[in-house]
Amino acid sequence: MLKKKLITSAITASLMMGVASTSFAATNPFSDVPADSWAYDAVTTLANDGVIDGYPNGTYQGQNTMTRYEMAQIVARAMARTDLEKADKVVVDKLAAEFAEELDNLGVRVADLEKKSDNVKWKGELKYKYVQANHDEGKDKRSNKLEFKLEPKAYIGNSGWTANAKIEYTMYPETDSNADGVEVTRAYVEGPLFGATVAAGHLPLDICQGMIFDDELSGVMVDFGSDVFNTNLTVGRYSENDHDGKIPEDKTAKDITADYYGVQFDYTPSDNLALNAGYILLNGLDDSVDLDLDVDDNKANLWYAGGKYNFDKNIALVGQYLQNTDANSYDKAGSVELQYKGADLKDAGSWGAYLGYRHLGENVTIETAYDDADAGQKGLVAGIEYVFAQNLVGSLLYFDGKDMKTDTDADTVYTSLKFKF
The missing domain is CATH 2.40.160.10 (Porin)
Structure with a gap:
């Protein structure tokens, strides 16, 4: 099991350079992530770019643990991005290697996520x-x-x-x-x-x-x-x-x-x-x-x-x-x-x-x-x-x-x- 805070930090390291300039101005989608939170910029950026999802009640619940399947979903969406800088892509590739087994086992569902991210x-x-x-x-x-x-x-x-x-x-x-x-x-x-x-x-x-x-x-x-x-x-x-x-x-x-x-x-x-x-x-x-x-x-x-x-x-x-x-x-x-x-x-x-x-x-x-x-x-x-x-x-x-x-x-x-x- 993985902490969402840790995952957010890892994904942010790979995506922040390419999306920060356009996404930080977007509206915060989660009611439980205040503007003065250390995770505000990262969570807002990833959510508005479709990399992470919250819960139906509009919360993020970053203190909860997540399954490796949930992580595979996040990695798949990051892999589907086409606007990553070279250095950012290297980090995403490392994450994909770390979760290679889960991505492989989830094959069809991960492929569906990539397709839905951009038809x-x-x-x-x-x-x-x-x-x-x-x-x-x-x-x-x-x-x-x-x-x-x-x-x-x-x-x-x-x-x-x-x-x-x-x-x-x-x-x-x-x-x-x-x-x-x-x-x-x-x-x-x-x-x-x-x-x-x-x-x-x-x-x-x-x-x-x-x-x-x-x-x-x-x-x-x-x-x-x-x-x-x-x-x-x-x-x-x-x-x-x-x-x-x-x-x-x-x-x-x-x-x-x-x-x-x-x-x-x-x-x-x-x-x-x-x-x-x-x-x-x-x-x-x-x-x-x-x-x-x-x-x-x-x-x-x-x-x-x-x-x-x-x-x-x-x-x-x-x-x-x-x-x-x-x-x-x-x-x-x-x-x-x-x-x-x-x-x-x-x-x-x-x-x-x-x-x-x-x-x-x-x-x-x-x-x-x-x-x-x-x-x-x-x-x-x-x-x-x-x-x-x-x-x-x-x-x-x-x-x-x-x-x-x-x-x-x-x-x-x-x-x-x-x-x-």
Whole structure:
């Protein structure tokens, strides 16, 4: 059993810095905590921020003992706060470790408390990026953009299901102009069903370590298995119009949307090793739309395999191979990276770097997640990320290689500054 005064002191140590300036002016919710009490500021702050509750008769009764379950409730609410300073979070994490068993045993009820404390969670980023792509043969390209993204997540009761969305907006600082408008690029639900995790709607599509897709599709995705061996099944429709930017005069949007069928297997036998392999069929591709795929029978059969090996906590080797067996040319892609350390958004001063080689056949890489090289290029890549302040990270990436179609030199410089929240 624990004294409420002791618990109030412990929690106050973790929360006071972040909430004192706004909460002390609030009305005292407890009749038995006078303004001249040593606990007045702490109790008022925690109560008005929803961290502690009193009794139905409007009293706090700080002299009473409390159960470890009551303490677990308080810790859970403290953990659910999103505005804690780094030092305050360290203290809350220590409290969570102290009551780990109770939190684990109370699992569902604690999860419910976190959800009720804020039914809708928001995250997002504001990113400025500048890209300079140079070609010995062909037109040089320069991109200067400011991108804003919001990703709300709403808990659907106590079902374990969530509703998710992604909202994006782009502007061009160089010309002080906006893109066409605000876009909702994702809208889907996700949750447990028959022992699997199911997502349905307009979904994120990030597979094959991002080599093929960093995109979205409309469909259903099912994940099942364990932490060691997991299977992902995806069925849906993939729009070619997203990449071409226009619909041919004799076509409708439905005509240029392909059927998508995919499976990926992930095998993680240890903390040091993670392997993946998979297959994707895109059926019903329209050759009048510039998807950069020279394929037979309006379809693409994509096979891939790869993995990651951590030599220690600082050094890792990452590789991926991909082939489109229906492509007439440039049907293979591969990438290998040696990664060092890693930028931790919560840790100012942390950084990460990589050095690698990419070969990205244009008939097999569709909407790649790589920022350093494009489809149709091969060559060396290098990059570094640095965290200037918590949730503020800068990137500098470089590509030096060739455009495969013309076999001429090309290079790219990519820089970005991201504010995450």
